[in-house]
Amino acid sequence: MLGLSWAQLGSFVVLCLVLAATPGANLTVVLGCARQGGQRAAIAATVGLTLGKVFWAAGSVLGLATLLATSRVAYDVLRLAGAAYLIWLGVQALRSARRRPAVQPPDGLMPELSALGGFRRGLIGDLLNPKVGIFYTTVFPQFIGPDDAVVPAAAALLAAHTAVLMTWYPGMSYLLTRVGRRLARPGLSAVLDGVMGSALIGLGIRLAIVPL
Secondary structure, three states, rough: OOOOHHHHHHHHHHHHHHHHHOOOHHHHHHHHHHHHHHHHHHHHHHHHHHHHHHHHHHHHHHHHHHHHHHHHHHHHHHHHHHHHHHHHHHHHHHHHHHOOOOOOOOOOOOOOHHHHHHHHHHHHHHHEEEEEEEEEEHHHHHHHOOOOOHHHHHHHHHHHHHHHHHHHHHHHHHHHHHHHOOOOOOOHHHHHHHHHHHHHHHHHHHHHHHHO
């Protein structure tokens, strides 16, 4: 068949929802962007990481991601680069917590990050995440049946994944910014930045020392 069955598509959407809801690098990066640049930066970061998944999906169809799955050297290089990037983002967040002023804007957010900066963080973070490549190499193809046209089926799955990401991550960042407006205290803001920074550094260290 040319398209996917509702069962295939539904199963994939459920999987994407579970993965999106699981705390990890993508969610932490998006929430960090929301803390530093508000909802616009968070949405831009989501667009960036979604574009990264377009790359990985295309790579899976073309066989590029298979190289990542079979070459330990390629995987380790990408893994360590991604770990270094997460640690760098974490350090930036910790520095932001230290220099946060005693008085904050009424909305409780510091406009330190532009939408372009959020987009760049999301895109680079996703492209340097080898687990995304492994997902699109090993799991993604399982939802394409032997009678399905590969390119249209892959496009449909990618569209479903995009819809999940563009709903879940901006929704979570919106909740965070709403909480930030209600609890706009300098001390708490510094603590939140510190938590985000520590989480990013922790994820980076874990990615560096605990490979798949």
